[in-house]
Amino acid sequence: MADQPARTAGPAPDKVRLRRELTTDPGRLTCALLLALGATAAALALPLLVQKIINDFSAHRSLGPDIAMMCVAAVGGALTTAVSGFLLARIGERMTYRLRIRIMDHALRLPLAVVRAQGTGDLAARITSDALLLRQVVEIATQLPLAALTVTCTLLVMVWIDWVLTLVTVLSLAVLTVLVVLILRRLKDNVTGQQNAVGRIAQRFTADLEALTTIKAYRAEPVAARALAADAERLRAISLRGARLGALIPAALTLGNQLAMIAVILTGGARLAAGDLGVAAFAAFLLYLLQTVPSVSTLATGFGRLQSGLAARDRCNELLALAPESDPQDAGRTAPVPLPGAPAVVFSSVSYTHAGAGDAALRGISFSTARTGLTAVVGPSGAGKSTTLSLIDRFIRPSSGSISVLGHDTRQWPLDALRARIAYVDQAFTLLEATARENLQLGRTTRASDGELAAALDAVGLTEDIARLPQGLDTPLGRESDLSGGQRQRMALARALLSDAEIVLLDEPTSQLDGLNEQRFRAVVQDLAATRAVIVVAHRLSTVQHAHHVIMLTGGTVVDAGDHPTLLERCTPYRELVASQRVPAH
Ligand SMILES: Nc1ncnc2c1ncn2[C@@H]1O[C@H](COP(=O)(O)OP(=O)(O)OP(=O)(O)O)[C@@H](O)[C@H]1O
Structure with a gap:
């Protein structure tokens, strides 16, 4: 029976699951959430304290304790906001770190044909722009419930102050919510399109940089630049559509808030005139209404940014869903012993x-x-x-x-x-971006001694070339200190010599290889x-x-x-x- 195609060979890899990613450090997450709750409570207390100050002022009572409590609420709120923000950022960084490691490790284990089909630039975009978008999910995923809690608590306090005004507020905010949900639905598709376009442009740019010598030799810079500009134009167009949709969210927010404000002032004014509402309560209500605005904005824009994060997660999962080239049963299998004489x-x-x-x-x-x-x-x-x-x-x-x-x-x-x-010397005599020493030892299970390295370099005639490098065997290769085609070829052969x-x-x-080195090559091969x-x-x-x-x-x-x-x-x-x-x- 023939081998299965490599594409279906490996086990189904683990996908990125945001809930699991967010809860890997439950202690810190709980701490961050509690602090954020503290900040929310402090923010909720402020308008009530204002109401108390107005009442105490009218009743000629001492304002000292009220002002002290306001200071504690304000400073405490600011401090807890800062610390919880830092803790959430830390959780986000760790999640992005784990995700990048997983994606890079997985990409290295994909079959060669799959990597070529995906494109190296597009794969690289998953650990750069996609990972950054995904990172912001941590903040948003914790901000959203807190914002929802703030809005709910504020509304409850508002009901307690005056239920009629609260009803007017809720109806106005409902109009806003419908508008924002309609916009968000279209935003996720747009963000996926943007990330795919970023991947395409990264892919073409990487390929062009790899082929830069040929591009320069054939004066093809304008041709390459035109193709890149066309990709950039596609990205610009799709990003512009996204920006249009995104710009509608603050517009809907402003509209909803202004609607709520006008409706509350008109209704509140009427109730004030009718004697159904006191001045202090009306002032507190207005402060709560103003305080709801940022939380409602956080909710609306947070859902928008969450869509970007979810689109990035989908792209990462798309990559992680590609089966690696090793067989699922490899993990539990012991290697066979070579048959003598076969x-x-x-x-x-x-x-x-x-x-x-x-x-x-x-x-x-x-x-x-x-x-x-x-x-x-x-x-x-x-x-x-x-x-x-x-x-x-x-x-x-x-x-x-x-x-x-x-x-x-x-x-x-x-x-x-x-x-x-098996030792394999490919047509490109590929060297990794690593030192000459590391490059030589790629195929080894044990570290080669200096003597073994020197013998291998001598056998392929590379001793002097390596000695001339700025740090000899410890010179990092691939950027400033690259080797010639023939030297790379001999390095690759020395690597095979040193392998087990x-x-x-x-x-x-x-x-x-030139004539002399070809003779040397033949001797090494013999x-x-x-x-x-x-x-x-x-x-x-x-x-x-x-x-x-x-x-x-x-x-x-x-x-x-x-x-x-x-x-x-x-x-x-x-x-x-x-x-x-x-x-x-x-
Ligand atoms: N990645 C690929 N996708 C599709 N077809 C391929 C691919 N690689 C090779 N081929 C085709 O398979 C056939 C054998 O290619 P292969 O590279 O093995 O030939 P080769 O004898 O090594 O050629 P050369 O001496 O020119 O390197 C060719 O017809 C080639 O066009």
């Missing part, structure tokens, strides 16, 4: 079609490679050589057929254990092949004519396999390939 790699009737490609890249290929020695995979461009290597390292999985590594089907190997057995892997895969390893299985994909046949085994691929099928002289003699496509390279026959 071939390093066996392909049995393996076919593979790239996602989105019409034709199969490989059609039922079968071959095996010995436990030690050099195997060369050759063939014209597009024959399927790189696809073959990708299948061995399980970057992709066969559409049909099976592959075994060191005597076990690749499906029986936990992914990590399989890759620990029994199988070494080399994709196009000599394209950037050394490697003495104790490991080395599988090389190469166009330059001069480097593989000493291979113990050559597999000739054409159009996704193995047309022949054998050693160099045998293939030269009996395989016409191989002879033609060799002739096209003008390599001496012997």
Whole structure:
């Protein structure tokens, strides 16, 4: 049976659940909420104290205790607001931190094809702009219940002061609520659209920066800038629609508040004239009404910002819902022990079609490679050589057929254990943004000694190049201190030399080497092949004519396999390939 496509291989990942995220630190959250409640109580007490001051003033009573209580309420309210705000910010920062770590970790574990399809820039936007939007949810999620509580408590006190005026207030606020709910419904879709547009622009910009040398060489800055400007224009247009919707919220708030104010003043004035309401009570009522305004605003704008946070959460969950490449059962599985004497790699009737490609890249290929020695995979461009290597390292999985590594089907190997057995030198000779030392030790389970590092650098002829770097082996690579193409290639080979892997895969390893280094490369590969299985994909046949085994691929099928002289003699496509390279026959 063929492997399942990588897309469905992994377990369903855990989604971002806001309630769980908010309650991971219940102690601090409770503290923040209690302090915020204290601040709310202080704010609620102030108008009642004003009413008391007016009454005491009219009755010629001492105002000292009233003023002292007002000071305590004001200062206490300010302090508790500050401390609860800080505690909530802390909870928000921790949530964003956890979320970023989870998203980055998950993105690194996605299948290569899925990462390419998503786009690196768009993925990066999830930990930048989406995470920031999500962070504000903490504040809002706690502000909203408090604002609702403030409004409810205020309304209750208002009912106690004068129920008729309260009814007038509630009816006016109801008009406002209907308007705001209608706006908010449309706002969430708009925010999702904005975040997707941010992702698209980040994706194109990242891709352009990666291709900057080519863009400059072909004077394509205007072309690239035009495409970026078109993305920016799409983002501007959708953000503008969002801004229009957003601007309607304060407009609705102002309208609702003014409506309430006018209605209360007219009704209150009439009740005052009729003697149904005292001046002190009316003043307190008006203060409460004014105090309700910020809480109602918090409620309305908070729901708006919550929509942004929810849209960001959805985008993060979309990413977390992508299955990682490892199998669900990998976690509980022990790695098989390599079978003594079994071939390093066996392909049995393996076919593979790239996602989105019409034709199969490989059609039922079968071959095996010995436990030690050099195997060369050759063939014209597009024959399927790189696809073959990708299948061995399980970057992709066969559409049909099976592959075994060191005597076990690749499906029986936990992914990590399989890759620990294989060193892979890719076409780009990729170096991480890390020191030369860290780059060299990527494939190792134990730390390499200085002696081992020096021997590997010497074997690939890099000793002097690394010594010339500002901090030698401890120089961070990738920014100011980058290496040339050939040096990167030799670093990648030294990394393979230092790894513990029994199988070494080399994709196009000599394209950037000069004559001297190519000879050195051949010597290193021969050394490697003495104790490991080395599988090389190469166009330059001069480097593989000493291979113990050559597999000739054409159009996704193995047309022949054998050693160099045998293939030269009996395989016409191989002879033609060799002739096209003008390599001496012997
Ligand atoms: N990511 C991909 N999506 C779709 N098709 C792909 C992808 N990668 C390779 N192919 C197609 O699969 C076929 C085999 O490609 P592969 O890269 O394995 O060939 P190759 O022999 O290594 O070529 P080259 O020597 O030019 O690097 C080609 O027809 C190629 O167009």
